[in-house]
Amino acid sequence: RNILLLETCLLGNLFYCLLLMAPVLMAPTPPSMCTPLKTLNDSLSHRRRFMKHNFPINYSIRVHHQEIFKLSNISKMKLKVEGLDELVLQRLWFQVNQGVLKKIIRVLPERHPSRPYTAELERRFRDAEGVFVHSHPAEVFQQELPETVQDIWDQLTEEPDRVPESSWRLASPKSLVDNLCHTMYCLFWDCFSSTEASQDCEFYTEDL
Numbered sequence: 001r002n003i004l005l006l007e008t009c010l011l012g013n014l015f016y017c018l019l020l021m022a023p024v025l026m027a028p029t030p031p032s033m034c035t036p037l038k039t040l041n042d043s044l045s046h047r048r049r050f051m052k053h054n055f056p057i058n059y060s061i062r063v064h065h066q067e068i069f070k071l072s073n074i075s076k077m078k079l080k081v082e083g084l085d086e087l088v089l090q091r092l093w094f095q096v097n098q099g100v101l102k103k104i105i106r107v108l109p110e111r112h113p114s115r116p117y118t119a120e121l122e123r124r125f126r127d128a129e130g131v132f133v134h135s136h137p138a139e140v141f142q143q144e145l146p147e148t149v150q151d152i153w154d155q156l157t158e159e160p161d162r163v164p165e166s167s168w169r170l171a172s173p174k175s176l177v178d179n180l181c182h183t184m185y186c187l188f189w190d191c192f193s194s195t196e197a198s199q200d201c202e203f204y205t206e207d208l
């Protein structure tokens with residue numbers, strides 16, 4: 001990835017280049033994260049079956065609009081917030097997707113065929129989060145968030161009945177879990193550089 005960035009820098013604009021280099025060089029994913037994330041990735045490879053085929057056609061659930069968290073959101077945020085730390089985005093990724101998985105589980109009756117799968121997905125997600133928290137000094141998590149990110153955070157943790165109707169969106173479980181997966185490949189690129197899908201992360205950086 002650094003070679004790619006270097007090329008972007010040589011060919012492109014020095015400003016974007018610095019913007020890109022800084023977070024990448026400053027916040028590499030701790031190697032200990034890769035094991036739980038790869039375990040999560042193994043589960044995610046079955047998502048078509050459990051998040052789509054087991055549901056009625058066009059089935060969707062109600063989520064905060066901020067829970068639709070895609071690569072394009074990250075690119076936009078990087079443009080908007082100068083020097084946005086990759087670590088902040090990783091924290092946001094955990095916060096958003098914890099809510100997403102909880103909402104999917106909530107609509108699944110005890111004996112639904114996707115229930116055990118989703119419960120395991122959530123367990124593996126939590127394992128990864130545990131390692132994430134333990135592999136950084138505690139101060140990192142007390143640091144003030146950039147305003148844009150703090151606003152998203154506040155809205156995600158708002159009491160559901162205080163969230164205005166216009167803030168909700170409908171999304172299919174499969175699309176939400178796809179977002180979780182694609183953003184994971186890029187935000188934890190160090191662990192997934194061998195994965196074919198992480199090629200998309202080139203666009204994610206070049207788009208900037």
Ligand SMILES: *[C@@H]1O[C@H](CO)[C@@H](O)[C@H](O)[C@H]1NC(C)=O
Binds near residue numbers: 041195
């Ligand atoms: C992640 O899962 C995909 C299949 O969904 C696989 O192609 C890829 O190799 C996996 N990556 C890692 C690093 O385990």
Ligand SMILES: *[C@@H]1O[C@H](CO)[C@@H](O)[C@H](O)[C@H]1NC(C)=O
Binds near residue numbers: 057058
């Ligand atoms: C599902 O959604 C698609 C696209 O919005 C629509 O064309 C299709 O008719 C819908 N199918 C059903 C069964 O509602």
Ligand SMILES: *[C@@H]1O[C@H](CO)[C@@H](O)[C@H](O)[C@H]1NC(C)=O
Binds near residue numbers: 069
């Ligand atoms: C991502 O972008 C969509 C619109 O494309 C927006 O509704 C959503 O709130 C954004 N998510 C975040 C976390 O900002």
